[in-house]
Amino acid sequence: KKQYRIAVIPGDGIGKEVMPEGLRVLEAAGKKHGVSVQFDHFDFASWDYYEKHGEMMPADWKAQIGKHDAIYFGAVGWPAKIPDHVSLWGSLIKFRREFDQYVNLRPVRLMPGVPSPLANRKPGDIDFWVVRENTEGEYSSVGGRMFPDTDREFVTQQTVMTRTGVDRILKFAFELAQSRPKKHLTSATKSNGISITMPYWDERVEAMAKKYPKVKWDKYHIDILTANFVLHPDWFDVVVGSNLFGDILSDLGPACTGTIGIAPSGNINPEGNFPSVFEPVHGSAPDIAGQGIANPIGMIWSGAMMMEHLGEKAAAESIVGAIERTLGERTLRTRDLGGNADTTACGKAVADMV
Amino acid sequence: KKQYRIAVIPGDGIGKEVMPEGLRVLEAAGKKHGVSVQFDHFDFASWDYYEKHGEMMPADWKAQIGKHDAIYFGAVGWPAKIPDHVSLWGSLIKFRREFDQYVNLRPVRLMPGVPSPLANRKPGDIDFWVVRENTEGEYSSVGGRMFPDTDREFVTQQTVMTRTGVDRILKFAFELAQSRPKKHLTSATKSNGISITMPYWDERVEAMAKKYPKVKWDKYHIDILTANFVLHPDWFDVVVGSNLFGDILSDLGPACTGTIGIAPSGNINPEGNFPSVFEPVHGSAPDIAGQGIANPIGMIWSGAMMMEHLGEKAAAESIVGAIERTLGERTLRTRDLGGNADTTACGKAVADMV
Ligand SMILES: CC(C)[C@H](C(=O)O)[C@@H](O)C(=O)O
Numbered sequence: 001k002k003q004y005r006i007a008v009i010p011g012d013g014i015g016k017e018v019m020p021e022g023l024r025v026l027e028a029a030g031k032k033h034g035v036s037v038q039f040d041h042f043d044f045a046s047w048d049y050y051e052k053h054g055e056m057m058p059a060d061w062k063a064q065i066g067k068h069d070a071i072y073f074g075a076v077g078w079p080a081k082i083p084d085h086v087s088l089w090g091s092l093i094k095f096r097r098e099f100d101q102y103v104n105l106r107p108v109r110l111m112p113g114v115p116s117p118l119a120n121r122k123p124g125d126i127d128f129w130v131v132r133e134n135t136e137g138e139y140s141s142v143g144g145r146m147f148p149d150t151d152r153e154f155v156t157q158q159t160v161m162t163r164t165g166v167d168r169i170l171k172f173a174f175e176l177a178q179s180r181p182k183k184h185l186t187s188a189t190k191s192n193g194i195s196i197t198m199p200y201w202d203e204r205v206e207a208m209a210k211k212y213p214k215v216k217w218d219k220y221h222i223d224i225l226t227a228n229f230v231l232h233p234d235w236f237d238v239v240v241g242s243n244l245f246g247d248i249l250s251d252l253g254p255a256c257t258g259t260i261g262i263a264p265s266g267n268i269n270p271e272g273n274f275p276s277v278f279e280p281v282h283g284s285a286p287d288i289a290g291q292g293i294a295n296p297i298g299m300i301w302s303g304a305m306m307m308e309h310l311g312e313k314a315a316a317e318s319i320v321g322a323i324e325r326t327l328g329e330r331t332l333r334t335r336d337l338g339g340n341a342d343t344t345a346c347g348k349a350v351a352d353m354v
Numbered sequence: 355k356k357q358y359r360i361a362v363i364p365g366d367g368i369g370k371e372v373m374p375e376g377l378r379v380l381e382a383a384g385k386k387h388g389v390s391v392q393f394d395h396f397d398f399a400s401w402d403y404y405e406k407h408g409e410m411m412p413a414d415w416k417a418q419i420g421k422h423d424a425i426y427f428g429a430v431g432w433p434a435k436i437p438d439h440v441s442l443w444g445s446l447i448k449f450r451r452e453f454d455q456y457v458n459l460r461p462v463r464l465m466p467g468v469p470s471p472l473a474n475r476k477p478g479d480i481d482f483w484v485v486r487e488n489t490e491g492e493y494s495s496v497g498g499r500m501f502p503d504t505d506r507e508f509v510t511q512q513t514v515m516t517r518t519g520v521d522r523i524l525k526f527a528f529e530l531a532q533s534r535p536k537k538h539l540t541s542a543t544k545s546n547g548i549s550i551t552m553p554y555w556d557e558r559v560e561a562m563a564k565k566y567p568k569v570k571w572d573k574y575h576i577d578i579l580t581a582n583f584v585l586h587p588d589w590f591d592v593v594v595g596s597n598l599f600g601d602i603l604s605d606l607g608p609a610c611t612g613t614i615g616i617a618p619s620g621n622i623n624p625e626g627n628f629p630s631v632f633e634p635v636h637g638s639a640p641d642i643a644g645q646g647i648a649n650p651i652g653m654i655w656s657g658a659m660m661m662e663h664l665g666e667k668a669a670a671e672s673i674v675g676a677i678e679r680t681l682g683e684r685t686l687r688t689r690d691l692g693g694n695a696d697t698t699a700c701g702k703a704v705a706d707m708v
């Protein structure tokens with residue numbers, strides 16, 4: 001049986017507190033399902049490392065983690081000490097670009113025990129995926145400023161969509177939709193207002209849809225789509241969007257299910273040419289770091305996504321099942337969800353139920 | 355006493371059905387508060403006009419309506435007959451650009467009798483304004499396509515922010531915040547991902563904030579901001595965003611209050627060099643047009659915003675009060691809100707209570 005090598009990067013703040021629980025659960029699931037995993041620990045991509053070395057990562061970071069089967073990542077950033085554009089663009093965004101992790105994948109699922117801000121929704125009602133393009137689009141570095149400090153001053157920044165970039169994310173999304181019972185895909189657009197790039201996106205969606213005749217698809221402009229996340233979250237199965245639209249929808253979706261603190265995410269290179277990164281959606285949370293009260297579920301759930309990505313479906317499903325049972329018990333949930341467990345107790349509970 | 359001249363453009367579909375109710379209420383409010391209004395009716399900016407003339411508006415449209423004190427607009431568009439980019443860009447978007455209506459203003463308010471999709475919120479809990487830049491930003495026409503129909507194909511589109519464009523919308527938003535009891539402004543950004551235009555936006559917000567020391571302000575990245583609309587709608591007072599971000603927030607906000615079908619909007623040229631347009635947020639709704647069941651509240655509420663814009667505060671407030679009382683009675687609400695009134699009955703009810 002193959003042994004997986006996982007690069008473990010806890011990062012900053014509560015990243016360091018939830019990581020041990022993620023590892024605990026992966027070990028338990030591995031034992032149960034005969035999945036052998038080797039964890040290699042790295043201290044870079046953190047404020048601590050930056051303080052010592054003046055940079056977020058060593059020059060040879062790619063050599064150090066580029067051959068691993070996946071990267072299991074806690075959280076990075078500490079805005080009071082280091083600006084986001086240094087910490088994030090020096091680590092996470094670098095991974096996305098240089099490891100060509102062109103898929104950002106996040107589940108939106110109403111879980112037991114998690115209060116939803118939406119009225120009258122119960123677990124099972126909301127269960128879909130947001131697929132976000134993760135390398136181009138609105139997050140380009142092309143643009144600049146002219147006539148600085150005068151009344152004529154202006155800035156421009158280009159949104160860039162390539163045929164390669166758009167088609168591969170759409171392919172991933174249609175494949176995912178096709179693999180699901182509902183086989184339904186929704187595309188986020190804004191072609192009535194953003195008149196060049198968005199009609200191109202629509203055009204590529206139509207072309208790709210022809211290759212997936214079993215998938216029913218529709219599209220909404222992003223403004224009404226965000227409204228429909230709130231009004232009709234049960235309409236969705238797989239939602240695909242550009243870098244910016246996907247970013248928005250994959251925060252809004254978890255918010256609608258009350259799960260922003262426990263949502264997982266994958267930054268995926270589907271071809272496996274480079275390792276993919278799995279990390280909780282939450283950040284390093286300086287305000288609660290060091291108290292042992294952080295909710296480890298996002299980290300643990302990200303571990304399940306990692307197992308799924310590695311092809312270990314049984315291990316992944318058993319982790320998700322254990323998460324659901326843990327969340328269902330008030331005494332096993334952390335305080336942010338009205339429970340009274342601390343980080344470790346919650347992590348142990350999931351590991352026990354795996 | 356001054357007489358106002360209002361250009362009335364019902365447009366398409368339910369626009370033609372709700373307009374008479376809007377006018378009915380404006381007449382009643384005018385009578386009560388001694389505001390004299392002359393209505394001039396125009397049939398362009400509609401599918402009917404397009405069918406006859408092959409264009410959305412006559413060549414001299416600016417001369418016909420450019421001297422009015424305001425434009426009262428129903429709804430435009432009929433996607434089955436005419437593509438959005440022809441109908442919308444040939445009318446509404448033209449008004450915004452050519453009449454320099456650089457402010458798009460929409461209230462987000464939880465009204466009595468309107469079921470909110472959010473749990474545990476009641477009228478009074480949610481009451482804020484979204485101020486959207488309405489002429490530049492992401493809705494530029496600069497960009498294009500290269501290497502068409504090859505694997506190298508790509509498209510680009512520029513986001514353009516000018517000092518003039520950004521500063522004037524921020525000024526409007528800060529002034530509005532300063533005039534309100536909470537004096538709180540929230541700016542929508544995404545400077546951690548969109549690395550050129552959004553940091554510029556932030557920079558101008560900081561500069562403008564210095565001129566309004568009484569206004570407390572904060573900023574959120576658009577992803578978490580949409581989440582906070584759902585999780586903490588009570589946090590907001592005035593929210594300002596770029597053309598795209600404002601577009602998203604001003605659909606999401608009304609969705610959170612369940613009011614997308616009754617929300618009003620103003621496309622405003624604050625200096626009064628050109629007429630401003632007041633219109634309901636909803637579209638022409640081909641699916642229910644012709645049945646007399648459309649909810650006229652969005653149209654009526656837009657009339658209140660128009661009165662406010664003209665400086666007729668008392669008339670505006672009495673219309674909003676009458677709307678609230680009407681919505682509070684099940685028999686006076688339309689069916690979309692669980693009532694049993696038709697369009698006319700609902701409009702008459704508001705007019706009676708003005
Ligand atoms: C129709 C469309 C171009 C428009 C916009 O995005 O501005 C609409 O969504 C609006 O908000 O008025």
Ligand SMILES: CC(C)[C@H](C(=O)O)[C@@H](O)C(=O)O
Nearest residue numbers: 084088093247546547575577
């Ligand atoms: C930190 C930021 C640049 C990032 C993004 O917008 O991609 C974050 O919001 C995310 O979704 O991972």
